[in-house]
Amino acid sequence: MAFVEVKQVSKIYGHRASLVHALNQVSFTIDKGEFVGIMGPSGAGKTTLLNVMSTIDQPSSGQVLLNGENVSRLHDQQLAEFRRQQLGFIFQDFNLLDALTVRENLILPLSLDKTAYTVIQTRLQHIAQILGLEQLLDRYPNELSIGQKQRVACGRAIITAPELLFADEPTGSLDSKSATELLQYLSQLNDTDQTTIMMVTHDAFTASYCKRILFIKDGQIFAELIRQGDRKQFFNDIINMQATIGGGRIAR
Template identity: 70%
Template sequence: MAVVSVQQVSKVYGHRFSLVNALNNISFDIEPWEFVGIMGPSGAGKTTLLNMIATIDRPTHGQVLIKDQVVSRMREAKLANFRRQDLGFIFQDFNLLDSLTVRENMLLPLALDKLSVPVIEKRLDKVSRVLGISSLLDRYPDEVSIGQRQRVACGRAMITNPTLLLADEPTGSLDSKSATELLQYLTVINRQEKTTILLVTHDAFTASYCRRILFIKDGQLFSEIVRNGDRQQFFNQIIDMQATIGGGGRFNAVTPNR
């Protein structure tokens, strides 16, 4: 059973005389434990598609299923619980609360779950060890580096054991060293914790950590590539596809050896 099934999804904005087709009849599945990226030129519909899957927005036509549930038709009360229990979100700007410690920020998603203290502590210990932030738990966000803040945000997304981890340009605010560290941690989460990840990015280096890339152009699914060789080879394939759809070329790309 697919974790995500996007079925003939279209999204239209505007009024009768000024309609904009942000997405046009897109269909694909994401299988359990996949690490999938979405790429495309600016304005292609990447974020709109992510919002459909994240239940932040609803399609004009078609439907989105997560774990065989039609989330695009769920009522808001049920949807709120579904988001909290089954979806994890990593944002480019972290969205951490400065008045709370790292520990408190990470535990926020569990506040309504009425879990026992031993269960909470076990989850916190596991996630913080995987992400290498166990020593930071009693610090505040402004006392840690930008890369560490993003790992804290990642830990907050993982603490609920989500069915699907959604990341929107997660390396956009990071320097190359911090970005590499975060992507390596996401790879560990995907492989060792069996977490299904969907990542939106415009950056070929970031995308090269995925196992499959869906390319969107003008609101439509343009192509996809699957990683069969090493990451350098996959990076080159991504650059070539970006050039094909007008999103960049090999000579203005950043080398992945960083």
């Protein structure tokens, strides 16, 4: 059984004559430990798909299953618990709390969930080491660079050991160096911790760190690319597909 199953998912906005089919009968699966990218032109349905899969939005029809459970049927309280315990989110704007230190921002999800102190410290040490945050734990967000802030946001998203990590344009606000560092950290998480990642991006360089990419056009799956060789070759394959489908940024 696949870890994630998206079955005939559609999302329709508007009324009667002004209906917009943001997603139209989308189906695919994600295996445990995959690093999957979602690409396509602006307005293709990428963020809508991420929102539906992450339970932020509900599909008009179809199902999203995680470990065989239909997450679209969960009630509000169940959804809140499900998101907190099984999902992680990295967004383009970091949403860090300025009044808290890096350490406090990182452990906040565990503190809210009343996790044992020893577990919190173990996970904090692990995440800080992987993301290179050990020297930043006592700083505040306004003392960090943009790249450092995004790494803290990433750490906060994964410190709960989520089953599935969603990343929506995580490098969109970063310079080339910071973006490369973040992507290397995400790849390490995927490789060492087998964290399952689904990342929405316009950027071919960012997407080249994925292991598989689904291209969406007009609310439907248009094509799929699977990384076979090195990242440079995959980058070239992505560029060629972007030229075919239209839209997206080619390089940094």
